[in-house]
Amino acid sequence: MSRKDKKNRVLRKGESQRKDGTYMYRYIDLRGNRKSIYDKHLSDLRKKDTAIRRDVDDGIGGDGDKISLNELFDRYMSIKNIANSTRVTYTSLWNYRIRNSDLGAKKITVIRKSDIMRFYRSLEEEGLKYATIRHYDNMLSPCLQMAVDDDLIRKNPCAKCVREFAVDDANKKNALSLEEQEEFLDYIKDHNIYKAYCPIFVFMIETALRCGETIGLTWDDIDLAKQQVRIDHQLVYKKKDGSYQFYVDTPKTGAGVRVIPLTSRAAEALAEQKKMQFARGWRTDVEIDGYADFVFSTKNKTPIMPSAVNNVLLNIVKSHNTKLKSHAALPHISAHMLRHTGCTRMAESGMDPKVLQYIMGHSSISVTMDVYNHVSDRRCREEMDKMEQARAV
Numbered sequence: 001m002s003r004k005d006k007k008n009r010v011l012r013k014g015e016s017q018r019k020d021g022t023y024m025y026r027y028i029d030l031r032g033n034r035k036s037i038y039d040k041h042l043s044d045l046r047k048k049d050t051a052i053r054r055d056v057d058d059g060i061g062g063d064g065d066k067i068s069l070n071e072l073f074d075r076y077m078s079i080k081n082i083a084n085s086t087r088v089t090y091t092s093l094w095n096y097r098i099r100n101s102d103l104g105a106k107k108i109t110v111i112r113k114s115d116i117m118r119f120y121r122s123l124e125e126e127g128l129k130y131a132t133i134r135h136y137d138n139m140l141s142p143c144l145q146m147a148v149d150d151d152l153i154r155k156n157p158c159a160k161c162v163r164e165f166a167v168d169d170a171n172k173k174n175a176l177s178l179e180e181q182e183e184f185l186d187y188i189k190d191h192n193i194y195k196a197y198c199p200i201f202v203f204m205i206e207t208a209l210r211c212g213e214t215i216g217l218t219w220d221d222i223d224l225a226k227q228q229v230r231i232d233h234q235l236v237y238k239k240k241d242g243s244y245q246f247y248v249d250t251p252k253t254g255a256g257v258r259v260i261p262l263t264s265r266a267a268e269a270l271a272e273q274k275k276m277q278f279a280r281g282w283r284t285d286v287e288i289d290g291y292a293d294f295v296f297s298t299k300n301k302t303p304i305m306p307s308a309v310n311n312v313l314l315n316i317v318k319s320h321n322t323k324l325k326s327h328a329a330l331p332h333i334s335a336h337m338l339r340h341t342g343c344t345r346m347a348e349s350g351m352d353p354k355v356l357q358y359i360m361g362h363s364s365i366s367v368t369m370d371v372y373n374h375v376s377d378r379r380c381r382e383e384m385d386k387m388e389q390a391r392a393v
Contacts, residue, residue: 208342
């Protein structure tokens with residue numbers, strides 16, 4: 001005889017209704033443990049029931065309900081092959097904002113997309129920039145994807161979150177337009193103070209190197225005869241062994257080791273840099289972890305710190321926008337924006353995405369395609385606008 005609820009509806013195997021009217025479903029999980037779920041409405045209970053039975057049939061779950069996000073991150077970091085500097089940065093960021101939070105303590109089986117979006121929104125409300133929020137996404141997304149690959153959860157709640165979040169970020173600007181790029185370079189090349197930085201900034205845009213890769217270059221890495229540069233290390237300035245210091249680290253990803261052909265503008269910038277180093281006596285006389293004779297140096301004959309690069313860019317933009325009021329103001333510019341600007345120029349030229357991925361040192365083509373697709377969308381709009389203008393004539 002079939003069991004029925006108070007509304008005379010037939011209950012399925014495992015379903016029951018308590019005296020207070022609440023519905024309950026009992027099942028056996030993958031570890032053989034008896035579990036129960038509850039809901040006030042039978043239809044909602046059955047939605048949960050269907051999802052649970054599907055997970056059990058597909059072998060998804062396991063110990064997922066026992067593992068917190070913090071524990072998952074620790075597992076991920078223990079097996080992830082990344083540069084030491086990146087490991088230090090990720091651990092620091094995680095410990096600062098996730099380790100002691102409700103999100104960090106949550107079991108991974110109950111984390112939803114809305115939890116991730118709420119976390120990103122909280123970072124924005126704290127005043128953090130989009131680039132910093134991307135750092136957190138770079139940790140959370142692959143970490144949770146590992147749980148998907150291990151059949152601990154069915155789907156990654158972090159997937160596409162940062163992209164959707166960015167749509168609402170009106171202040172996000174990843175790259176300089178071509179006009180802004182030329183305005184920036186034209187301004188510094190004739191400036192009494194900032195013209196000394198023209199070679200490094202031209203080189204960064206032309207090669208799209210990371211800041212650490214740029215400041216870590218030595219003249220042995222450059223082959224002007226073949227017009228190419230080899231990237232196999234980066235220079236980092238962070239806390240190590242109790243004090244802040246320069247040290248050489250591996251590239252950010254395994255794909256970071258590469259040989260990049262130089263454009264004529266990049267080669268000219270290097271030639272100008274070498275000429276200026278000799279003329280001013282700025283050739284570096286320090287050795288860091290076996291590397292010496294750095295391409296870009298300070299008047300103290302030492303490599304340039306990453307923070308110094310960004311400080312110079314900040315001062316250039318401030319100077320430009322104050323003195324040249326008749327021109328359109330330049331946006332905030334960072335070393336990372338110069339890299340993204342270089343990548344955007346390459347994509348705009350129609351460069352093959354796989355070649356662009358190699359030059360950028362991206363481990364995943366999806367990262368490259370984020371830039372490539374954005375450029376394609378914009379060019380599509382421009383071409384459609386041209387058609388509209390032609391039609392109006």
